Amino acid sequence: MKDSGSAALRLGIAVAVLLAGYLGLAWFLGRHIPSNSTVAGVPVGGMSPQRAEDTLRRALASRETAKVTLQAGDKTFQLDPRAAGLSIDYAGTVDGLSGFSLNPGDVWDNLSGGSDEELETTVDRDKLVSALKGAGATLDTAVVQGSVTFPGGKVKAVKPVEGSTMSVDGTADEVAARWPSTTPIAPRVDKVPPAVTAQEVDRAVAEFATPAVSSPVTVKVGAKSFAVQPASFAPALSMKADGSGKLAPSVDNAKLVAAVRKSASAAGLEEKPRDAKITFKGNKPVVVPSAAGATLDEKSVVATFVPALTSPDRTATVTTAVVQPKLTTAAAEKIKPREVVSTFTTYFPYNPPRTENITIAARTLNGTYVGPGEQFSLNKVLGQRTAAKGYNPAPVINNGRLTTDYGGGISQLSTTTFNAAFFSGVKIDEYLAHSFYISRYPEGREATISWPDVDQKWTNDTGYGILIQSFVSNGSVTVTFHGTKVWDIEAVKGPRRNIVQPRTIVDDKPGCVTQTPSTGFDVTVSRIFKKAGKTVRTSTFSTHYIPEDKVTCTHPDAN
Structure with missing residues (x-):
């Protein structure tokens, strides 16, 4: 009995020890992850949950922050995962990989088992959707609409191609499911069908486009006719989708009419109107009569030309319309100058090149008409003074010294014109006096000119037209304004x-021009406007003249 009891005791102790060992093993294994476990390819077997979490953070740090690539064909767009609200839930990933269990199967799995587990992620949906809204501009594929055009008078057909637009919500679902994938993620897209089919493009080409530019269109105007080539009228043609999936012909009426009129002009069947012109006959203002023109009627061109594009005889019969001039003879007679408003003459010394320059400029200015409210610009009327226009090098003032340039001397005409403008009462807008005083001009009432910056401008605010007469005669130039005296x-x-005395300069340069000295000074001229002997208003013109230095030239080639 004693031996039997001892054996039972020993057995009980052994069972207790084994049970305690089993419990200890189960407890230990329950606090660690199964030995062969991995998460997203990272080994975490046998680790405690905290150690496994730390290991995953280190191993996946670069993967968690790596840009997410969306790829549609050859187009890519990258997302910043943090800005897009994407993050890895490390604690949630590790949670559940370990746990206490007395089940022998679980204990065995903890001891020798394990598998590759997926990462748990968290997604801030609002941030992800917001980040994806900018991707469409990069990843969308524009639909290619079927079209028919007519470059150079030839038919060019473009077959339609389906487009696509990225679905923000669908792509957000795809990113949330795939991240943190290391491979590009394909966005979900919605297909965009073209407005017309390839079959419709073929129909439009066969039924309209090809016949339309197959040959010239003949345009009949009374007993005459002319041809308009496809290359001329094709820019006015196009084909547009009509909303029902059909391509319909479209015509730019203005371009079509312009093309037909150009061909008509080349054939001598259009004539531009000629405005009446106010000019001189001797010293008397006269009107050169206006003439009406003829042009193709726009409505007639559009109504008959377009049907002719697909008709068997390709012929359009159009009518003409009379085009009146902007300024008729009767209107010109009403505004024709009736009297001399102002006139002024200046005199100049003998200098053939300079005199020829003044003569050319006066001839150009003569007959200029300035309508009511119009601004006159002497530079605009004369243009640049060049040798090609017959101008000669002659003295001009540059930085207070005389030198030579083409058109030198026409400041004489400018000063004369300025005084005619001054005494006509027009509004003086812009002028510049010579830098030093020239004795042949009235003090404070003179104006130089230089291309293109120094100009003489005035506005005709008299309410009547002004016709300018200018001529050179016997060492003088005269400018007369014809109009209605106000x-x-x-x-x-x-x-x-403020009188300033001149200096004396000795110059040995070959381009030197001698100068006679004169003092510098300031002067003011009053312009008094009168009607019926009574002063209405007064304006003033103040001028500052620098002294003209005495220049002696010592170089043998100096002027």
């Missing part, structure tokens, strides 16, 4: 002020 103008010059 003002009696009186000029009153004040005394010279």
Whole structure:
């Protein structure tokens, strides 16, 4: 009995030890991850949950922050996972990989088992959707609409191609399911069908486009006719989708009419109207009569030309319309100048090149008409003074010294014109006096000119047209304004002020031009506007002249 009891005791102790060992093993294994476990390819077997979490954070840090690539064909777009609200839930991933169990199968799995587990992620849906909204501009594929055009008078057909637009919500689902994938993620897209089919493009080409530009269109105008080539009228043609999936012909009426009129002009069947012109016959203003023109009627062109594009005889019969000039003879007679408004003459010394320049400029200015409210620009009327226009090198002032340039001397005409404008009462807009005083001009009432910056401008605010007459005769130039006299103008010059004496300069350069000295000074001229002998208003013109230095030239080639 004693031996039997001892054996039972020993057995009980052994069972207790085994049970305690089993419990200890189960407890230990329950606090660790199964030995062969991996997460997203990262080994975590046998680790405690905290150690496994730390291991995953280190191993997947670069993967968690790597850009997410969306790829549609050859187009890519990258997302910043943090900005897109994507993150890895490390604690959630590790949770559940370990746990206490007395089940022998579980204990055995913890001891020798394990598998590759997926990562748990968290997604801020609002941030992800917001980040994806900018991807469409990169990943969308534009639909290619079927079209028919007519470059150079030839038919060009473009077959339609389906497009696609990225679905933001669908792509968000795809990213949430795939991230943190290391391979590009294909966005979900919605197909965009073209407005017309390839079959419709073929039909439009066969039924309209090809016949339309197959040959010239003949245009009949009365007993005459002319041809309009496809290359001429094709730019006015196009084909547009009509909303029902059909391509319909479209015509730019303005371009079509312009093309037909151009061909008509080349054939001598259109004539532009000629405005009446106010000019001189001797010293008397006369009107050169206007003439009406003829042009193809726009409505007639559009109504008959388009049907002719697909008709068997390809012929359009159009009518003409009379085009009146902008300024008729009757209107010109009404505004023709009736009297001399102002006239002014200046005199110049003998200098053939300079005189020829003044003569050319006066001839160009002569006959210029300035309508009511129009601004006159002397530079605009004369243009650049060049040798090709017959101008010669002659003296000009540059930085207070005389030199030579083409057109030198036409400041004489500018000053004369300025004084005619001054005494006509027009509004003086822009002028510049010579830098030093020239004795043949009135003090404070003179104007230089230089291309293109120094100009003389005035606005005809008299309410009537002004016709300018200018000519050179016997060492003088005269400018006369013909129109309707509105003002009696009186000029009153004040005394010279702030007088400055000239210097003496000796110059040995070959381009030197001698100068006779004169003092510099300031002067003010009053312009008094009168009607019926009574002063209405007064304006003033102040001028500053620098002294003209005495220049002696010592070089043998100097002027």
